[in-house]
Amino acid sequence: MFEIILATYNNHKAKEFSEIFGNKIKIKTLKEINFNEKIIENGNSFIENSLIKCKTVYNKIKKPVIADDSGIAVNVLNGKPGIHSARYGNKKFTDEERYLYLLSKLKKADDLTAAFVCALTLYINPNRVYIIQEETRGLITFDPKGKNGFGYDPIFYLPEFSKTAAQLSNKEKNQISHRGKAAKRMKIIIENIN
Numbered sequence: 001m002f003e004i005i006l007a008t009y010n011n012h013k014a015k016e017f018s019e020i021f022g023n024k025i026k027i028k029t030l031k032e033i034n035f036n037e038k039i040i041e042n043g044n045s046f047i048e049n050s051l052i053k054c055k056t057v058y059n060k061i062k063k064p065v066i067a068d069d070s071g072i073a074v075n076v077l078n079g080k081p082g083i084h085s086a087r088y089g090n091k092k093f094t095d096e097e098r099y100l101y102l103l104s105k106l107k108k109a110d111d112l113t114a115a116f117v118c119a120l121t122l123y124i125n126p127n128r129v130y131i132i133q134e135e136t137r138g139l140i141t142f143d144p145k146g147k148n149g150f151g152y153d154p155i156f157y158l159p160e161f162s163k164t165a166a167q168l169s170n171k172e173k174n175q176i177s178h179r180g181k182a183a184k185r186m187k188i189i190i191e192n193i194n
Helices: 011-024 046-061 082-087 095-105 170-176 178-191
Strands: 002-006 025-029 065-074 113-125 128-140 156-158
Touching (some): 002 011, 011 025, 011 170, 011 178, 046 065, 046 082, 046 128, 065 082, 113 178, 128 178, 170 178
Antiparallel strands (some): 113 128, 128 156
């Protein structure tokens, strides 16, 4: 069994990856390995931030690390909140306060197209690094719905499902989500590592 450290304390994210990777790939979170160093995400892109997370953890433990950086990019806001999605508006906002803040910026917008973006980096060692970036396109809705999800999911509408991301089942979400798409492609890479 291939063991990878997932550079997150987020159990929801760890569960998503475990469901996609299956039982041939063992994932441990930073909490499980008692990692408590601060990771300073000061990159200018999703890819840079996912790489920073991997390098910071790898330099401490010298084991394979996987990290993602993801967020929502709204076209009319020139890709914002983007890499700042998790702290958009105010670091202390709840998920709901944060998406309501985003909606307040879009009141006069005639283009509500957006994408969830995920950059996923697998850092085996400094000479073996794999990076995948994926997206899921949708529309921002002013009618939040759904409880299955977090972040901006309740306001991210997927026309092909006639649902928001927060209304999808875990199985549906893993099929079409930005993180699900990237994880499925990365799973193939991991299964072929020797």
